[in-house]
Structure formats: structure tokens, C-alpha cells
Amino acid sequence: MTNAHAKPTLRVDDVACFFDVSPSWFDRTVMRKPQRTLKAVDGLSFVIPRGTTFSIVGESGCGKSTLARMVVGLYQPTRGTLSFADGSGRDGFVRTQMIFQDPFASLNPRWRVGAIIAEPIKQMALRPSGVETQARVRQLLETVGLSGQDSNRYPHEFSGGQRQRISIARALAAEPEFLVCDEPTSALDVSVQAQILNLLKDLQRELGLTYLFISHNLAAVRHVSDRVAVMYLGRIVEEAATDEIFERPQHPYTRFLLDTVPNLDRPNRDRMQATVDLPSPIDPPPGCAYNPRCPLATDICRTAAPESHPVGGSLVRCHHAIA
């Protein structure tokens, strides 16, 4: 089934997404404040082979959701291309679904849960009759750890984690070939999270699904991914196979991320903290964007932006990571 020469599910080529965040017209013309551009994503390239999981990690605001939104067509890239493999989607490409970071905002509050989950099934005519659709909805609810009876209730009657599971059930209802998961388990407690992560793995094994997995939960990422990309301020600073990233992190920022993970074995310790102000994508520092926080920064880091190059088994964007 999986063919090494088959077209990857997704190929991302130098994709960028900029937002105009200029002050109001008044401030610009009267107060002479300058026009401002926010470079949420600035030149990403990677491929996701069919049947694998590619994860993106990185600080809040580094551009992960913006990338996800471009992948599912909610934002247009300012530059670059996204190319998908052929599949059973309506446009002839792989059928893609997204699990949104904010499940509250993505569920229609006036619809019963059953109707919310049945909608993609009806729209794509995935099940022949009403009865079979109903049965499928019940089955999906049970797969995500809810109950068939829940289909008659409204989203506001559920707890946060239960709502997130409803949005997962809805995404699975469309029988996607490619699933973009934006923090799919962040509102879930560990036991339900384990259940969902195991479910995603099972589906991948059985049906060959491809995942783009976005999460700040590094343990979850380690558990599900084949490859991991670390983003910083709109760029990928390191990309490698999962074990490589976790066992031999090359980029100073990757090392910092791994060091900051809360640690059950050392309760109440004060974690290593970002001592420098976090950089803004509106006003990125010159040279390597990480230089104000980097313990290894030298003069070249403050003037020249490093290019991505192979170091060991990783692709690393750092002047001082040497093969």
C-alpha cells in the first residue's frame, strides 16, 4: 500500500503568510505611524509522506495555527505553494479535515451534537440512509469516549474536554485521509488524551491516515510522530525524525524547549525561564531571530540569518550547529 515513490500527502514549498497589522488610518496619516506587517509564517518547506505523522511544535504565536489554516484553505499563502496528493476529496485531492484548537468556537451552539456530527456524513453522502447515519454517529461518539445518548444534547451541556471530543468525532465523521490536528488533546485530561492518541494511532495503522499534528505537549508529540519540526517566529529551526529531535536536539531553541517541560519528578522546582522578553513577529530581531535569547549567540547571529543545513540526522537553522 504505502509506496516510497508515491506522491507525499502534502508538500509545502517556501510558504509564507503575512498580515497587515498597521495602526488605524488616522494614526497612520495624522500621527505618521508606520505601516506594519506581521510575518506569521515566513518560508516553510517540508513534506509529509502518506501514512505518517508530521508534528509541529513551538512557542505560542510562532505560526502553527496559521500554517494549519493555510493547509485547509482558510488562509491564502502570501507566497509559496502547498501541493496535495490525489485522493477522494471533492477537488480530487486527499480528503482533508481539521480539528480546531478552539472547539468551543467551532461547534454550532444551536445544533444538537448528533446533527453536528452527521453533517459531514450527509454532505458527502458517506452513508446511504438516515438509520445508518444515526448508527455511525453513535459509533463515533463511543469511539471518542462519549455515549450514543449524547447526540440529543447541545454543545453547551458538555464539559470542555467533552466538547473537544465532539469536534474530534465530527472530523472523523468525514472519513478524512489527511487530518490536521491543532492542539487536539490540549483540553483533555491524561486518561482521555491517552485514549484519543491511541485512537489516532490505530486509525493510522488500519486506514493509512496522514496527520499534521500541532501540539505544545511534547510528550504527546513524541508518542505520535514520525517527524517533528520545531518552529520559532514563523520559521522551522529544526526538523528531524522524532527520536533524533528528542534524543539529540541540535538547535539551541529545541534544547531550551525540552528543558522547560514540567517535570513530575521534581515538583515545585522553578523552571528555567525565558529571561529575555519574547520577540514579536511584528518586530523580529535582525540576524537569527533567536539571538536575544540564545546562550550561544555571537556577532554573526546578530547580523546574518542562518540557513537551514543538515547536522547529523537533523535539518538545523543555526550558525553554530556544525555537522
Added chain:
Amino acid sequence: MRAAPLPNDRPDTGPVLDIRDLVVEFPTRRGVLTAIRGVSVTVERGEILGIVGESGAGKSLTGAAVIGLLEPPGRIAGGEIRIRGRRIDNLPKRDMMALRGSTIGAIFQDPLTSLNPLLTVGDQLIETIRCHLPLSRAEAAMRAIDLLNEVGIPSAELRLQQYPHQFSGGMRQRVVIALALAGEPDLVVADEPTTALDVSIQAQITALLKRICRDRGTAVMLVTHDMGVIAETADRVAVMYAGRIVEIGPVDDIIRRPQHPYTRGLIGSIPSLVTSHERLVQIDGAMPRLNSMPAGCAFHPRCVLADTRCRSTLPPLLTNGSGLAACWNLAAGNAVEAA
């Protein structure tokens, strides 16, 4: 002046928050669903109490009851909630609104519901600050910029002019935290404040919460499913299951020596960074539904230690070592039954 200040003649010795036998119900057409079934807990000055438990355990509802924001038809059907000795569960809506923000700061699980999509983040912050502190608009704007910096949002000045949809998920959550802290409250009820945040910002937020606890004596009720955050933030932890507290104690004991079978399962299902297991441990089965609560110990259908007594009689929350636990079959020698 702050809105509706609490009388200052009260001694500062008692707990800031005192919940006793709280019961929360939802009347429905097919009968009354009881979601919180007798929760008692206190939070002291400068203390961070963690509340953990699986999805649907009743964590958010407990928080919502404290801040007076149960969604109707949900209602408090029993028990008392006191803040610095003053009963608040029966306060009229208007007094409760005044209390929220000034005495109680609320951080909701869902950042979007606490932000108005039609107002800029700056307007919302400035309005909240001026509602609770006697500042001019310009002073409040300065304070808003400080707050955004404190929660780790760079380019704060420009960000004030943006709308919530222009922020990333984690940034919105941090704006909500800034809003909750704006009125310098005595009690902060934080429902999953760091779930949408990556580890380094998480560290910054937990450090901020610890700092306001230490410096201002703020009491914090921290609802989260993230044991890592609990481990390094909370002083004590309450574990909830099916609307009840099943175990409560100092953080180190709960994490290192969990007594209740449910707590042990919770701790065991945390994915580890050190090894990538093929499958994660899961506690089999699911939390019971509100309309079909099992008799006896609500955990018995999922518990490997369950016996006949567990299936018929509810175990009381009893002193056990340094904390309390509700289970008939605690490891021998640990249970100090006050029978």
C-alpha cells in the same frame, strides 16, 4: 474605590475560600441531574489549590459555582460558599457581578467566551481596569501594557489596538489571564489557564501565579488536567471523580504516593517524555453519566479493587496520612478509619 469591597475588619486568618457540601444540579425534563454531589474544600491566603480529574468530573462546574456563573438551568442546590467568611452563594446577581473582578478574578477554560470579539483587546483591558481601580484612561492604558508584558505578550502597545481574532490561541488565553488579574483580586479561579500554552509560556504563567500568591497573598483555585503544571505550582491537590472529591492532600504526596485507585490510574496515564511507549496506559471505561450514577463508590465499575461493599456503600472522605481519601480499600496500614 473598589466596587463592593469586603469589610476589612475581618481577621485575615481564616481561609479565603471555604466551600462546604456544595451540590450543583441541572433540572431537566427527564429528572434532576446532580453534577456536583457534596464538595467541601478550602483555599488559604497565598495558597494554590489544584483541582484535577478526568473530563466531566465537575471541575469547571465547581469553579463556575464559586464565581457565580453557573449557566441556567444549573443551580446550587445545597451547601455554602464563603469568601473571607462572607457567604456569597446566595448573593443577588448585581453584588456577585461586583465581586467578580474585584474580589474574585476568573480565568475561564474557553478564552473566546470571556473576550468580546467586537472590542479591541485594549478597550476590554482598560475598561476592566477602570472598573476596579481608580485610574484615568491613560493610566489604565499604561497598566494594560504592563499586564500584557507580564503575561508575555510582546509589542503590547500595538497589540492593544487589535481584536481577539488577530491573536493566536495562546495569546488570547494570556489576555484572559491579564483581564482576571487586572482588578488585583483576593481569589483567582483559574480553569485550565495554561492548556493552550506551550511550555515556556506556561512556565511564565505559573511563575506569575506563584508570584501573585506570594506577594499579594492571593488564593488560587487552579483547575487543570495537566499534572506537570500541578506538580510545580500547587501546594495541595484535590482529585475529583463524578462530582465528588475522592482524594485531597499535599502535592508531593498525591504525586508520589497516590492512595486512591483512581488517582493512581490518573498518575499512571501521563505520557512520559523519556520513553515513547507503543500504547499509553489508560484507565479502562469512562466516567459514569450523570443519569446513571453507580451505587456505592462511583468508581467501582472501573476499579480493579472493587468488592461488594464498594458496590453498595459510598466510601466517606477520611483522614489518610497527610490528606484525605474516599476509598474502602486503601493500602493496608494507611487508612485511619474514624468508624
